[in-house]
Amino acid sequence: MGVLAVGLWLAALTGYDIARRRLPNLLTVPGAVLILGWAVASGRGWPALCGAVALFGAYLLIHLVSPADLGAGDVKLALGLGALTGAFGIDVWTLAALGAPLLTAVWALAARVCGRRGPVPHGPAMCAASAAAVALVLVQP
Template identity: 35%
Template sequence: MLSAANQDPTSALLVVCAGILGGILSPIAELLIAKLLPRLGETPGLQARIATAALTGIACGAFAAHFGNALSLPAFLLLAVLGTQLARIDMALHLLPNPLVLILLAGGLLLLLLPGLFGKQSDDLLRASLGAVILFAAYLILGLISPGGIGMGDVKLAAPVGLYLGYLGWSQLLYGGLIGFVLNGIVTLLVLSQKGRNKATEVPHGPSMLGALAAIALFFG
């Protein structure tokens, strides 16, 4: 995970700068979300803002440590910022706002054009595009079969998640998709053990999808 930082003396500075950038962009994102999407309510409380900023900074620093100065790093920094916000909103409101999901998808695709065009990684870009279609289609089928288990917000989020997983590789796409369900199952079991069966439906699936993506990117990307 930290191989890039160990090989390049300047990577430590990159990691620190990326972490600071994530911590700064987090509250800015929250303010913009509250202003542009008023139906989500006001900005979260101070503790939630601090926790979200810290998590975003850690994620940005971890991606910088893993990818170094690769052309794909900006795409993963976007994932860290918007992915953390989507997870926070889903946990609080059980909602994945379409505009944020679309920005993550379109922004991720545009930023992944950098390595695709300038890094001669067109195969990775094609695989990323196919990954978005494949995972979206898989979630759509599951959502139609079991609407109580998979919501349409999760189906839409599958597109950007599949984009990033597909960029990393076919195996990453497969295992990332499966790990998301495993994580959600574990969280659901914990909720069942703590609050009873009637609370199981309150477990959001989005954070597990995003958590699985982050884990695959950092440890198997």
């Protein structure tokens, strides 16, 4: 799967979530399927599947406990991003999984300091953390 295609997918997800405060199935589900297909074809299917299931499970649990704080779109996005980061190893997966809530917290704090109230979308932080974690692997010499 091309870096450009993944980058465009992440940018589309980010823009959509910021503009509409939701992540549509039309973007989340096909992306997850394509990433899992790429992972299987490149011999990284098992780690990608494990990453997808683990991140999906964690996000589903949080959504079930507090649906107002984490939407179903974020849960579905976790499938694709968990697969993407899982395909590159547990350390990449962990960095993205921990980085996303930290980025959301920083964004929420900055918004509050600037006088904005209310929740901030979590999808952009998920995309940014995943992109950064994968980029660290791809740019290593």
